[in-house]
Amino acid sequence: MNRNFLVITALFISLITLEVNAAKWRECNGNKIKWGSNTVTMHASNVSFVPGSSFTSSLQTSINRVNDNPSKFNFSLALGDSSVGRNNNQNEIWFSNNPDILDGAPAIALSWRHCYWLFGWHYGIDEVDVVFNVATNYTTSMAKTSLWPFGGPARPFQTTAIHEFGHALGLKHENRWYNIMGQDWDHIHVNGNTARSYLGEDAADGSVHLYGATTGTMEDVSLTNFKYQGTSGEYSTHQPTRMYNSSDAVLSSFIDEGERRYRASKNQTVKLELTAENNGKSYQEVKIAYYISSNSTITTLDRLIGTGNLTLGRNQPYTFKRTLVIPGDLTSGNDYWVGAVIDYDNALGETVSSNNATYIPIRIN
Ligand SMILES: [Ca+2]
Ligand SMILES: [Ca+2]
Ligand SMILES: [Ca+2]
Ligand SMILES: [Ca+2]
Ligand SMILES: [Zn+2]
Incomplete structure (x- = not known):
């Protein structure tokens, strides 16, 4: 293939990428x-x-x-x-x-x-x-x-x-x-x-497109249990992230005190869906840990069930699924919360650390 054509194609794609990443x-x-x-x-x-x-x-x-x-x-x-x-x-x-x-x-x-x-x-x-x-x-x-x-x-x-x-x-x-x-x-x-x-x-990314990056320090990664759903005119609509089985079928669920609670079995392989964001100035490679908790507050003191890494540029939110195994020694009929803490090792000096953990409610079959 013609070498100049390749260069032009690459330039064209990078311009398009800049446009959609904003x-x-x-x-x-x-x-x-x-x-x-x-x-x-x-x-x-x-x-x-x-x-x-x-x-x-x-x-x-x-x-x-x-x-x-x-x-x-x-x-x-x-x-x-x-x-x-x-x-x-x-x-x-x-x-x-x-x-x-x-x-x-x-x-x-x-x-x-x-x-x-x-x-x-x-x-x-x-x-x-x-x-x-x-x-x-x-x-x-x-x-x-x-x-x-x-x-x-x-x-x-x-x-x-x-x-x-x-x-x-x-x-x-x-x-x-x-x-x-x-x-x-x-x-x-x-x-x-x-x-x-x-x-x-x-919007953090938009602020930098308009005014340029701060000369000071502003780093912040976060997790949320909401994600993109679709459009309503000029607006995006959002929905809670979900729990899936190993074949990516959404687990059965019910509404419990305003939030969707998923039914999972002991030793079941599930996929936890969350959204990670980089609201800060710099590209980040951060660690994330997954926990199971007997209450809706996820902390690093909860029971660890997995760890991983995320690479997050500042562009759009990153909604992802993580495969986890529900521990076999949980109590049938009881409620638990599967969650995660981003930057759990506190390696990143952050402006905001109160937004690093979130959860999805489950009930054990
Ligand atoms: Ca006025
Ligand atoms: Ca006035
Ligand atoms: Ca807890
Ligand atoms: Ca944070
Ligand atoms: Zn508006």
């Missing part, structure tokens, strides 16, 4: 539309976000989670704004019941941008307002029993806020992978009884 943003004649500064202040309404209230602390947590990104960009949050409005040259956050703003949405990020040519291209984000709908049943609780993805009654405020601040950072909706810029409320981490909101690998 979150989505707006462009102006090929330039990514973003803030002109790497630090942007959001001003919270003093009526909607009373200092000391649970929504105010939840808002600060959401900002912090977005700031757990490996790019140069950070938001800062200023409380006590006594006057908020659209297109007033201030970035603001408030709760509203105004259908002209929300059009039925649970929340919206309104952004004003410029893109024009005047002896060169001029482009950027000028203002973003994030408005939450007072009619949405938000909760600031991260207790599983409160939250939609675990059978609870309310939508997690933090996941929706992180999604909107993702827009404020410059990201558009993304429906190709498990990611916060799709359906936000089941983009979540859980270990034990408390869930945790987070930005996630794809």
